[in-house]
Amino acid sequence: MSGFPSLIGSQSTRSAGRPNVLFITVDDLRPELGCYGNRVVKTPNIDRLAESGVTFTRAYCQQALCNPSRASLLTGLRPDTVKVWDLRVHFRETVPEVVTLPQLFRKNGYRAEAYGKIFHNDMPDRKSWDIPNVFPQTSRLYSKGTLEHLDYLILKARAEGLGEDYIKAHVRGPATEIEDCRDEDRWDGEITNLAVRALYRLADAREPFFLAVGYIQPHLPFVAPKEYWDLYDPQAIPEAVNPYPPKNALMISLNANDELRDYEDFAETPAPWKGRLPEEKRRRLKHGYYAGVSFVDAQIGRLLGFLDRLGQAENTIVVFLGDNGFKLGEHGAWSKMTNFEDDTRCPLIIRAPGIAGNSRTASGLVEFVDLYPTLCGLAGLPRPDTLQGVTLGSLLEEPDRAGKDAVFSQFFRRHVSAPLMGYSVRTMTHRFVEWRYMDTGNVFGEELYDEVRDPHENVNIGDIPENRKVIEDLRTVLRRTCPVRPRRGPALIAAQSSDLRVELELINELGEEVTVYEIDADGARHWVHDLLSGEQMVIDTFLTHPYVVESLSGEFHKVCYADYPRRRVVLQR
Numbered sequence: 001m002s003g004f005p006s007l008i009g010s011q012s013t014r015s016a017g018r019p020n021v022l023f024i025t026v027d028d029l030r031p032e033l034g035c036y037g038n039r040v041v042k043t044p045n046i047d048r049l050a051e052s053g054v055t056f057t058r059a060y061c062q063q064a065l066c067n068p069s070r071a072s073l074l075t076g077l078r079p080d081t082v083k084v085w086d087l088r089v090h091f092r093e094t095v096p097e098v099v100t101l102p103q104l105f106r107k108n109g110y111r112a113e114a115y116g117k118i119f120h121n122d123m124p125d126r127k128s129w130d131i132p133n134v135f136p137q138t139s140r141l142y143s144k145g146t147l148e149h150l151d152y153l154i155l156k157a158r159a160e161g162l163g164e165d166y167i168k169a170h171v172r173g174p175a176t177e178i179e180d181c182r183d184e185d186r187w188d189g190e191i192t193n194l195a196v197r198a199l200y201r202l203a204d205a206r207e208p209f210f211l212a213v214g215y216i217q218p219h220l221p222f223v224a225p226k227e228y229w230d231l232y233d234p235q236a237i238p239e240a241v242n243p244y245p246p247k248n249a250l251m252i253s254l255n256a257n258d259e260l261r262d263y264e265d266f267a268e269t270p271a272p273w274k275g276r277l278p279e280e281k282r283r284r285l286k287h288g289y290y291a292g293v294s295f296v297d298a299q300i301g302r303l304l305g306f307l308d309r310l311g312q313a314e315n316t317i318v319v320f321l322g323d324n325g326f327k328l329g330e331h332g333a334w335s336k337m338t339n340f341e342d343d344t345r346c347p348l349i350i351r352a353p354g355i356a357g358n359s360r361t362a363s364g365l366v367e368f369v370d371l372y373p374t375l376c377g378l379a380g381l382p383r384p385d386t387l388q389g390v391t392l393g394s395l396l397e398e399p400d401r402a403g404k405d406a407v408f409s410q411f412f413r414r415h416v417s418a419p420l421m422g423y424s425v426r427t428m429t430h431r432f433v434e435w436r437y438m439d440t441g442n443v444f445g446e447e448l449y450d451e452v453r454d455p456h457e458n459v460n461i462g463d464i465p466e467n468r469k470v471i472e473d474l475r476t477v478l479r480r481t482c483p484v485r486p487r488r489g490p491a492l493i494a495a496q497s498s499d500l501r502v503e504l505e506l507i508n509e510l511g512e513e514v515t516v517y518e519i520d521a522d523g524a525r526h527w528v529h530d531l532l533s534g535e536q537m538v539i540d541t542f543l544t545h546p547y548v549v550e551s552l553s554g555e556f557h558k559v560c561y562a563d564y565p566r567r568r569v570v571l572q573r
């Protein structure tokens with residue numbers, strides 16, 4: 001490609017020889033795939049991709065939840081730096097000027113387009129793409145009848161006085177549905193159609209492309225078309241071997257199955273420490289997950305088939321990943337949202353043209369925060385010096401090399417009234433988790449798991465005196481990457497309703513620029529203004545609406561409220 005004649009001037013000179021990127025994300029997909037050794041699930045297309053790329057068997061997301069995981073991997077920043085730990089905060093409110101991975105490719109002459117869920121659902125990022133993120137329009141989540149039923153549930157919730165935000169987050173239809181329909185009648189089928197159409201156009205364009213395709217199955221609800229359910233006998237899908245909470249674990253180490261309980265037919269799901277779903281329901285869920293995985297596998301097969309047919313496969317880097325893991329009954333739990341292996345370990349396959357490691361497996365530890373620098377390296381783009389990961393280039397060339405010494409994940413948990421953050425370090429031999437109070441940084445509790453003798457993480461051995469040295473060492477490693485410092489957690493501060501109009505005057509005497517955010521009733525931040533050093537502003541607001549002023553480094557952080565009729569706040573150290 002590098003010798004390609006320059007027919008179209010500077011544009012083609014800029015892009016000559018640059019490989020395309022096909023960036024495929026799958027929602028809530030754990031490594032439940034043939035190429036990861038599962039002999040029951042049917043994933044021939046992803047397995048074929050693995051045969052031609054490098055399969056990472058120890059890749060970890062930085063936080064096992066859609067929005068934080070994606071915000072982190074697409075900015076190349078760890079969750080504490082991007083300051084997105086939940087589903088409410090958009091990274092543009094916390095790091096407004098960050099250059100995302102696709103945005104960096106755009107800046108370097110690529111055309112970047114997104115189809116389906118790349119950033120979190122309702123938080124697409126306009127700056128990242130040449131056209132707005134395209135979402136399915138004609139397909140449906142459920143069958144028509146079930147959608148009508150869901151409408152009824154929503155009307156009922158409104159009549160009961162539940163707020164729209166609550167309804168949007170928690171009123172769901174059934175957790176599974178089997179309808180005999182076409183692929184394109186479901187979101188992921190339509191996403192493939194849209195992406196294939198884009199691929200035709202992008203393959204002909206003069207600039208290289210960064211095409212992101214985000215699939216939504218096997219996220220709940222499990223709604224693959226019937227033909228994918230028919231691939232499996234639910235009785236033949238093995239159940240989790242450890243359907244109980246880990247021994248001696250802190251209760252907060254597990255989530256309470258809240259996500260599953262939002263679905264009307266699983267509202268009675270017990271928390272892991274209180275009981276277990278009946279077998280029929282367990283098998284139904286696992287069957288649905290497998291159907292979703294095979295459905296998405298078929299979509300990926302189509303997509304890669306078109307990449308081939310259009311003659312682009314030889315010049316396209318393919319990245320395939322699941323944004324977080326998922327528990328299918330392990331620890332008596334369902335869904336993600338913990339620091340455990342089942343939730344933090346994710347599938348990752350990278351196939352880059354001409355890479356020596358293609359078709360092999362890399363079993364060293366890697367992190368999703370490494371993807372950004374890796375793709376910069378593969379495409380020969382300059383990388384921002386703020387990135388917190390490392391390039392996996394040498395592992396792609398020599399997959400047998402050792403990976404990282406340690407990888408890090410974290411999870412936020414509300415505990416009584418105090419928000420906690422569990423910071424996890426995972427090495428080849430152990431996982432150590434330090435739970436800290438967010439507001440003070442003080443330690444709430446610790447966990448230690450032996451990944452060699454206890455790969456399912458069934459026993460917390462943090463209390464055993466002989467492990468004191470291991471814990472001390474891991475704590476040091478953890479605190480180097482995740483330093484102890486007080487942090488403002490999600491929804492720690494939220495607006496109360498008020499009709500009283502007031503003014504808040506802010507005067508910046510800090511000697512550095514700060515960003516002012518308004519906090520809404522959900523605790524989500526909304527960017528208001530960048531207040532330069534020496535600058536002053538007046539905000540017309542309501543009495544009980546909080547504002548957060550933060551320096552770029554995050555070191556200065558102050559929450560301000562107005563007072564009647566006006567409050568003057570001088571920002572000083």
Ligand SMILES: [Ca+2]
Pocket residue numbers: 027028065066219323324
């Ligand atoms: Ca997810």
